[in-house]
Amino acid sequence: MIDRKDKKPEAVADRRDFITGAAGLAVAALGASQAQAGAHQRAPIKLTAEDKTAKPIGEGAVILVTGANRGLGLEFTRQYAERGARIIATARKPEKADVLNALAADNKNITVEQLDVTDHAGIDALAARYVDQPIDLLLNNAGIGGNSSNQIFGRLNFETFEQVMAVNVQGPMKMCEAFRKNVRASDHKKMVAVSSSQGSIASVGSPMLYWYRASKAALNMCMVNLAAQLQRRKVIVGLVTPGATATDFIPEQFRKAIKSIQEPPVAAADMIRNIDRFTVANTGTFFNYDGTIVPW
C-alpha cells in the first residue's frame, strides 16, 4: 500500500512504429534513399485552450505502470518519479529487474510489484492488495511485437496471434477492469494505453505485422469503447504512441535504418506530455508522439 501524499499519417520510414523482428521488413520497405539514422529535434507540442485546463500528473499522484523493468516502462517510471509521483512499477520478473530495482532502492516513491498481464488471477490478487489505494494513472505500457516472421501471410502463426492479443489487448482490458475503482477514487482518474500507429487502419502502407497491427487496432477500439462508458463517471481514457523508439522492441542492428528513431527518454517525455493533455472532454483521443491525433 502506498501512502498517498497527496496529420497526417507518417511516411513509413519516418518514426512509424517498428517492432522486434519487423525491422527487416521495414528496411526493405524503406528503400535506401529514405533510410537515415539518428534522432531529430522535435517541435514543441501545440497546446489548445482545452489543454490549458488539463492538470499535469506529478507530485503526490499515484501511477501504476505495467512492463516497468525496461524500455519505455522503465523510462515512464524514472520520469514520473522525478516529477514527485509515486509509482507502483510492475514487472513480470522483479528478481531480474536490476535497473528498476536499483532505481527503486534510490527512490522511496517507487514500489516494485510482480505482474504478468496475461495472469488474470495475478491481476486480481494485486488489485485486492491495493483495494483502498486511489490510482491517478493506470498506465498500460507492457506489449509484445510477436516477431514479424510469425506474421507473414501464407505462413501465419496462429499461436502468436493468441499471445499478442493476450498481452496487448486482454491484458490492458483486464487491468482496467481490475483497477477501475482505484482510478475512479483518484484525483486525475486516467486510464491510458500505449498503442502504436501500426494500429491505425488509415495508415496501413506496406503489408506486414498482421497480428501486432490487429492487436493495437483492437486495443484502440476497446479503449475508445471504455472512454464512452466511463466519461459519465469522469474517468478519462486515452491512447498514446511513442513512435519508433530504440528499445529492445527494435533490434539494434535495424535501428540505423529508421529515420528519426528516438531514445526512450525523449519518447517517454513526449507521451507524458500527451497524457497530461487528456481531459474528460477529449477522452478517447489517440495522441501521436508529436501531439497530433493519429488517424483511425
Ligand SMILES: NC(=O)c1ccc[n+]([C@@H]2O[C@H](COP(=O)([O-])OP(=O)(O)OC[C@H]3O[C@@H](n4cnc5c(N)ncnc54)[C@H](OP(=O)(O)O)[C@@H]3O)[C@@H](O)[C@H]2O)c1
Ligand atoms: N519501441 C517502439 O518503437 C514502440 C513503438 C510503438 C509502440 N510501442 C509500444 O510501447 C510499449 C512498450 O514497448 P517498449 O518499446 O518499451 O518494448 P520493450 O523494451 O520490449 O519492453 C516491453 C515490456 O513489456 C513487458 N511485457 C511483455 N510481456 C508482458 C507480460 N505478459 N506481462 C507483463 N509485462 C510484459 C516486458 O517485460 P519482460 O522484460 O518481462 O519481457 C517489458 O517490460 C509496448 O506496448 C509497445 O507496443 C513501442
